[in-house]
Amino acid sequence: MSEQIGELLPPPRLMLTPGPSCVDPRVYRALATPLVGHLDPWFTTMMDDVQVLLRRVFRTENRLTFPISASGSGGIEAAVVNPLEEGDEAIVCINGWFSERMAIIAERTAAKVHRIEAPYGRPVDPEDVRRVGRGKKVKFVGLAHGETSTGVIQRLDDYRKVADELGALLVVDAVATLAGVPLDVDRQRIDICFSGAQKAISAPPGTAPITVNARTEEVLRGRKSKVQSWYFDLTTTMNYWGKERTYHHTPPVSLIFALREALRLVLEEGLEARWERHRHNQQALVAGLEAMGLEFFVPNPADRLITVTAVRVPKGIEDLKVRRQLLDEFNIEIAGGFGPIKGQIWRVGLMGFSSQFNNVLLFLAAFEKVLLDQGFHVSAGAGVAAAVRASLKPQSVAIGERK
Numbered sequence: 001m002s003e004q005i006g007e008l009l010p011p012p013r014l015m016l017t018p019g020p021s022c023v024d025p026r027v028y029r030a031l032a033t034p035l036v037g038h039l040d041p042w043f044t045t046m047m048d049d050v051q052v053l054l055r056r057v058f059r060t061e062n063r064l065t066f067p068i069s070a071s072g073s074g075g076i077e078a079a080v081v082n083p084l085e086e087g088d089e090a091i092v093c094i095n096g097w098f099s100e101r102m103a104i105i106a107e108r109t110a111a112k113v114h115r116i117e118a119p120y121g122r123p124v125d126p127e128d129v130r131r132v133g134r135g136k137k138v139k140f141v142g143l144a145h146g147e148t149s150t151g152v153i154q155r156l157d158d159y160r161k162v163a164d165e166l167g168a169l170l171v172v173d174a175v176a177t178l179a180g181v182p183l184d185v186d187r188q189r190i191d192i193c194f195s196g197a198q199k200a201i202s203a204p205p206g207t208a209p210i211t212v213n214a215r216t217e218e219v220l221r222g223r224k225s226k227v228q229s230w231y232f233d234l235t236t237t238m239n240y241w242g243k244e245r246t247y248h249h250t251p252p253v254s255l256i257f258a259l260r261e262a263l264r265l266v267l268e269e270g271l272e273a274r275w276e277r278h279r280h281n282q283q284a285l286v287a288g289l290e291a292m293g294l295e296f297f298v299p300n301p302a303d304r305l306i307t308v309t310a311v312r313v314p315k316g317i318e319d320l321k322v323r324r325q326l327l328d329e330f331n332i333e334i335a336g337g338f339g340p341i342k343g344q345i346w347r348v349g350l351m352g353f354s355s356q357f358n359n360v361l362l363f364l365a366a367f368e369k370v371l372l373d374q375g376f377h378v379s380a381g382a383g384v385a386a387a388v389r390a391s392l393k394p395q396s397v398a399i400g401e402r403k
């Protein structure tokens, strides 16, 4: 090699994307923990800790709760291929890219899949699920709790009710919501729930926590055929994460160390306090964007996902130029839209360690500057001022409002 490949020195980015989110320094430190073997008794004890922490974060007593060695999409894969086999019928609620992915994976199984679609920016109507499922032997109702591609949240209890009527398992993609938005696996009776480490949990990407209840375990034991995927077969992976601790595959040891520390941070803060922090910062962001004259992609405020806010790109403004300038000038990364809404929306993520009020203020100030440079008329400071006002405690009085 004629030229030397230099040291790794990434720019100090602020990731305000729908993942990966920024990571607490304590998690980086855990990531650098010296390796031990994955069958070492010390490591297997540490695995118990991770499972205890995950159960607390998912709010479940489920035995089968552990991190899959994969990104969030591996969570979808495991949640879909384990319960479904030949002769089954499944309903997948689609309102964006990730719920679509669940349908695409389901269609690769031998099961019959019914797609129920909602326009982008809206939740799927539970009534449509009821109507399509009526008279059928539906085994599986799957949906995304938070659809990250459009910034929509769906009310799980409504789908649980329909799944109960149909006698189906409720399968929930909580990749964008776990540890950022209220979610209670046992109380909401979710049969299979999975997430991704790099979103509101704020660990590095590469593990997908999953939890499966006793009813689902029963379904898995009753399968007539083998799970089509060897790697994602929960019944065998569980022998490693279960009592036996027998070798299945080598897990990403360092990522599990990091996940453990991230989960400890979640519980130190407290789930309720964390949900409230996410809500508070998103409200400040929304107030700021609104004051800047921007429009939201999700029309109904009650449907807006707290962890990802989707804003419309104003007419005459180029999506990519804005994102490029934010990155080059301010080291801030936000996301665009993909699929049918490419170029039409920006998605601002406030997840986990990234969800901080100072990040909201910095982003709004930088965004105003960039939009002004790109020719969008906004009165400078309007966004920041509105965010500050929105964040004040009820008893505080802002300067200028004093009587």
Ligand SMILES: *Cc1c(COP(=O)(O)O)cnc(C)c1O
Residues within 6 Å of the ligand: 018, 019, 071, 072, 073, 074, 076, 098, 144, 146, 147, 148, 149, 173, 174, 175, 176, 196, 205
């Ligand atoms: C990010 C995301 C995924 C995919 O996760 P990867 O880690 O990119 O594989 C799936 N579902 C939802 C809702 C997501 O936000």
